[in-house]
Amino acid sequence: MSRRVLAARLDSAGDVLLMGPAIRSLAAAAESVTVLAGPRGRAAAELLPGVDEVIEYNAPWVDLEPPELTAGGIDNLIKQIQDLRLTHAVIFTSFHQSPLPLALVLRMAGVGHIGAISVDYPGSLLDVRHQVPDDFPEAERALSLTAACDFPAPAGDDGELAVRRPLPDVTELVGNGDYIVFHPGAAVPARRMTAERSRRAVRALADAGHRVLVTAGESERELGRFVADDCAQPLSAALDFATLAAVLDRARVVVVPNTGPAHLAAAVGTPVVSLFAPVVPAVRWAPHRVPKVVLGDQQAGCANTRARECPIPGHPCLENISDTDIVSAVADLSHSAAHGPTQRGGRP
The missing domain is CATH 3.40.50.2000 (Glycogen Phosphorylase B;)
Structure with a gap:
């Protein structure tokens, strides 16, 4: 049957x-x-x-x-x-x-x-x-x-995340040059850096010589523009989910909290610097089977609370991540992407 x-x-x-x-x-x-x-x-x-x-x-x-x-x-x-x-x-x-x-x-x-x-x-x-x-x-x-439920994984399936391809052509949006993506937003406030901290991180990445594109959802346009400031390119308009996938697909590295675009980056095979607040466990929710560096104090007092608003004054698990750590993680993953096996399989 x-x-x-x-x-x-x-x-x-x-x-x-x-x-x-x-x-x-x-x-x-x-x-x-x-x-x-x-x-x-x-x-x-x-x-x-x-x-x-x-x-x-x-x-x-x-x-x-x-x-x-x-x-x-x-x-x-x-x-x-x-x-x-x-x-x-x-x-x-x-x-x-x-x-x-x-x-x-x-x-x-x-x-x-x-x-x-x-x-x-x-x-x-x-x-x-x-x-x-x-x-x-x-x-x-x-x-x-x-x-x-008697639906075993098919032979030869690698178990990685994937998206339908081809993805939209985003050349007019991102240009032809090399870039990294910084995505500051998350639906759950406890899982993202403050806007000020994100802006400082983007400036540090730009000062390190990276071309930075800042992505943001429809409701986060002002956040994206604020974080980009005058040293990065905000992409906060016309980014439906498939277009965002295409932007992440062409990035060298994506820097992002524990939120949907982190998993979308993994699904297109792009390395991820995961700014991970431990309100949920990283072992369950870190980007899946993609080169990654997980930053953030995983032993902070908010660990495993599933809190939507950070219960610890100053949001230390994310706010205390240093610019040096972020820049170093991007450099490490950039080297991996340039010299290691490709992670960009995808499936039609």
Whole structure:
């Protein structure tokens, strides 16, 4: 019997990118793969190889700014899922999230086989209740779930993150010269440097001889311009997710907090200087299988708190990273990119 699979990941773009290898495992053994994504993750889902269709639902039990839960919204979601005529569903979650609310909806929609990682007792909501050790890298955690659901990784797949190619041509945007990218923003304030600290880091990189492009999301244009100051080029306009991927793809190194563009850089194979606040563990969330240097005090008092606002005065885990450390990390990764094997595989 052919298998029509729903892969659900209802949170942010970086989270969706990290399930990319698992999506390829589903696609290798399924007739079709539909991704159910939240509004923050849809653009990333559309870039994943192996995805045939993306549908969107803003889940009140997942989103950072949760909408009201309504019977009408659930009824509409059930109808969308029924129309897909699914045979299987795999629910991907972070370690602190429960798959059971969505599993209930999928059961109501008539999905016959549902798998997820669940600490909580699922009753009849799950056919596969998978469990994994703590501190498992997120992409490997997702792959272990698809294997448990009888979708093993295809032979020859390297398990790296990837995006659909070709990517947009961004030559007019970035020019022909060599550059590095500094991305100062993050949806969670505790995971990013202050604007002032980011601006000083960009100036240090420019003083070290680097051409620096500063990227920023639609809501972060002012931040991008402030950080770029008069020594870097801000790219805060016209950067949809695929265009951002293309900009990161051509960069020599990306300097970025623990946020979606860090995982997008990994997905296009560009080395990453990860400005990593330890509110979540780096072993789970650092850029996956790409040359990287992780900076930031991983033993700071905020470690593993999942705090959205830094609970420690002065935000020392990131603010105390020195310009010298950032410049040295970029130099080390630039040397690796120039002399080591290429990391830019990608997949069509």
